[in-house]
Amino acid sequence: MVASRFLKGFEVQKANLPGIDITYATAGTGPPILLLHGHPQTHVVWRKVAPRLVQAGYSVIAPDLRGYGDSDKPESDEVHYPYSKRVMAQDQIALMARLGYETFSVVGHDRGGRVAHRLALDYPQAVKRLIVLDIAPTQTMYAQTDQEFATRYFWWFFLIQPDGLPEKMIGSDPEYFLRRHIAGQVKIPGSVDDDAILEYLRSYKNPATIHAICEDYRASAGIDLKHxxxxxxxRITAPLLAIWGAKSVVGALYDVAATWQEKATQVTGVSLACGHAIPEEVPDELTAEILDFFSTP
Incomplete structure (x- = not known):
């Protein structure tokens, strides 16, 4: 284990789980909170939030999803099952069990929110409370696709292309793609410092990471929709809080709370004055919402 350079007070470790090694950062004592990042980030996206949750009395576990960061990037198959949200959720159950947690609360941003959705469906006994950040359900977003969504979320349709096409194109200049992607989603300038971007880029320059990310999106457009x-x-039975950015594409195109009311039995929703990168743009407001929701009896 090593001290995290980005999450103050955290240690970064690697868990040897069945069939995969998952890298995670952890700190704190008290009720456990699992933080799941999205694309194109790693667990480092929680650097402004996670230490405050520890200070508030929680144990915090922030892994790199399979395929991302320093976690393993296993071989895929023709239906992309190894990158299905069902398998990615299984990783998190195994990780939390290894750490001694049978029940826990979850916060999932972007792709991590989709893993959290599947986690709450497949393991209802494990998830106490669930927060999803700036997403509507995958099936809903694909079913309601129109020209505006396809234009503004072009990578949903680019990354799923077959035969290595997106891998080849991104691999020709991963820094350009990464920086443009982040800049297009952040609405509060200066929210993502260059040190964090360079850390994301360290992973993004790895061809295996690029391929795994494409597989994640290919799974969402196929096997995940089947599931x-x-x-x-x-229906998700755990209490669910949906938070979205008032300036984000999701916030502009969807009645986010209503989409989750179709998928869960107990839903509340709130928008924050930011874009898509909620943990980086408005960490104070997000932390307050997390602590309020998770402290509710």
């Missing part, structure tokens, strides 16, 4: 269709009548 969602099979669970069309299932």
């Amino acid at each position: 969602d269709a099979e669970d069309a009548d299932a």
